[in-house]
Amino acid sequence: MAKLETIKSSRDFQEVKNGLFFRSTSFLLQAIETNNKGLIKVGYTVSKQNGNAVNRNRIKRRLRSVSNLIFEQYGRKNWNYVIIGKKNTLIVDFQSLIKELTTAIKKIHK
Numbered sequence: 001m002a003k004l005e006t007i008k009s010s011r012d013f014q015e016v017k018n019g020l021f022f023r024s025t026s027f028l029l030q031a032i033e034t035n036n037k038g039l040i041k042v043g044y045t046v047s048k049q050n051g052n053a054v055n056r057n058r059i060k061r062r063l064r065s066v067s068n069l070i071f072e073q074y075g076r077k078n079w080n081y082v083i084i085g086k087k088n089t090l091i092v093d094f095q096s097l098i099k100e101l102t103t104a105i106k107k108i109h110k
Contacts, residue, residue: 007043046085059085
């Protein structure tokens, strides 16, 4: 099982833009293969169009909790992932988010 880290640098976020992506109803998943020394890096972002700071932070918390469950199983070492949250993330139930993220990762690595 690979270690899960958070992407913090703007450069890493920009790099992931050039990779693969999967658009879901609740989020957009972007991914790119890098040289992370056996790490899985995940970044979270939500634009201001999704509401005030409270709503954006709630979206990020939900995405973090879902990704902690899923990326340990389906994430690949030496890959960077960025999850861009949408307003639907707050409406959709937790099990649906888990399903969506699982299918997104499987489609990206297909």
